[in-house]
Amino acid sequence: MKPKKKILLKDIALEVGVSTALVSYVLNNQKENRIGKEVADKIRKVAKELNYQPNQIAKSLKMQKTHTIGLIVADIANPFSSQLARIIEDEAKKKGYTVIFGSSDEKVDKMQDLINVLLNRQVDGFIIAAVEQSEVAIEQLDTNGVPFVLIDRYFPNQPFPYVAIDNYGAAFTAVSHLAGRGKKKIGLITYETSLFHLLERKRGYRAALLYENLEDDKHLVHEVTIDSTQQDVKQGIRRLLLTENPADALLFGSNTLAMYGLKAIRDLNILIPEQVAVVTFDETDTYNLFYVPLTYIKQPLAEIGKQATEALLKCLQEHQPLTLQVNLNAELVVQKSSM
Amino acid sequence: MKPKKKILLKDIALEVGVSTALVSYVLNNQKENRIGKEVADKIRKVAKELNYQPNQIAKSLKMQKTHTIGLIVADIANPFSSQLARIIEDEAKKKGYTVIFGSSDEKVDKMQDLINVLLNRQVDGFIIAAVEQSEVAIEQLDTNGVPFVLIDRYFPNQPFPYVAIDNYGAAFTAVSHLAGRGKKKIGLITYETSLFHLLERKRGYRAALLYENLEDDKHLVHEVTIDSTQQDVKQGIRRLLLTENPADALLFGSNTLAMYGLKAIRDLNILIPEQVAVVTFDETDTYNLFYVPLTYIKQPLAEIGKQATEALLKCLQEHQPLTLQVNLNAELVVQKSSM
DNA sequence: TTAATATGTTTAATCGTTTAAATCTTTTTT
């Protein structure tokens, strides 16, 4: 119950009968050749005996490094975010870093707020899934010399480091695949947003339609706001499928959209793939357990998380400038929903 | 590019022409009645102009409080964990705390390691989903006077604070429900573990069988190790369902088990609920999108996360001893899989 | 008028580390 006394450098110094400086040098393996072998051993022994655990806060203050990185995602409860978080956690731990996270809920001000809080806590760098309208916030980080890597989302005309996928290519491949299966009216359900990665998905979708000589009808695209609900998506499904000339295939722009959309499709008793073929972005367990296994665009989350973390930590440790701008390939996993 | 100079208390003091002490007093609203109105205003104005952001590390060192809590879950990538994480994040933020998380992968040594790392970082307290064999580690926290609250899992014979559900009752209700639907051979797929919450589920299952006058056959229970895979669970499904006298209902002890189990059931072309009724612990979106909506035991995650966080922070802020031991009720959401 | 009190601000120690510079010893070189 009574907080046990924390062992400090001072305690070891006292026990061994030397100065704290010497203890510090020894425990950090510095000035190795200058320090007496016996004293060094004694210090190490006592440190172990007393189970000395350095106070990282004090260390951080002095060293101006916290060995902490800030992770800002849209919503840690979303599997896409939490899977990335797990990878980043592991990668960070390997290098002795810990992760503080926060969810922005796709709101700039929440994101800005998180950045501020984490900066006050002196995180050494950030990994950020940037939200709409957050370019200024990111720019500010950049001008202030705070190291960061963007993941998933990025800004096309900015030199900011990022790791993402080739969203254009992924959407293009998906639509081509559907066209190859004889689909003529391929719909897209996505967000009404200026987020570049989503625009790219739309651009890929359009380009593929053009390439495949398919109709690029405005009515085949349904956009919902980024914080929309089950109902809003259901509305879109109705619009695209319950009409005299319905879409014969659908591409969902995110896992959440697919989630809502599939629920709506099932509730409306529309059959996949007989009545409508379906392809979606992102992978969730759901897609394999759905009554018909779903064709999906599998993002290389492990690769994204790893590259982002590695680059950031390398920058932090070796003081190199961050320059990576990576677009990884996403894999189209073809299952029954688009056959 | 060049790190912009961070504004310190000293800078404000210099600008206003007073001591840092005074600045600190003003910005922390201390000694209010003792401080000259004009100076105070000037200090506040300059602080705002220079956009002063206090260095939390320095503050933490001095105050011996980091306003950070450590969250240890089994795996942040698991929706169960990440949903809890989100709630805890929000609750913590409300009170000005941030969260550092780590995944234990159900391993004691990883958990112990995380505790050590986070303690070194001087987290003020912990929220922990304890793993098997971790009683000693938790006891140690307790004797060292480190505040913590356990979630989901807990130790029955220990006075440690926790927030969990009534696992016995939940399992009992689920099995009763199945019995009420006329099921006679109700199987259980769970982990081979000494984790109390899982034992409670098994106990609830058994008690309900007894209560309903149903056979309590060892062959109806299949246990897999806590780090088992899809294959191991499939094995269990085979054992319980592909036999001359198969189970006519199944209760899954966790979301991961259900995930694996359902995949196996589908792959084996066994029909739910015609051939086997299914109820599972935990909620995931999957369960609603599965070809037949699943009956599941819905844990009040928001309530768990909130109560745990609130209690912990209250303890931290008001220095009250932590005593809560809460078992919340879980709700059985009946859907088609058990009809 | 002097002492006591109230008001406003500063001084300086502190939190637990790190580390450049100083100090003291011993050994080597000349």
Added chain:
DNA sequence: AAAAAAGATTTAAACGATTAAACATATTAA
């Protein structure tokens, strides 16, 4: 034998905040 070099350790100043205690000065009380 003195000077220089090498070896071992300590001193003391940081890091950026907080805060008890000290210090002025102005006001009130006696």
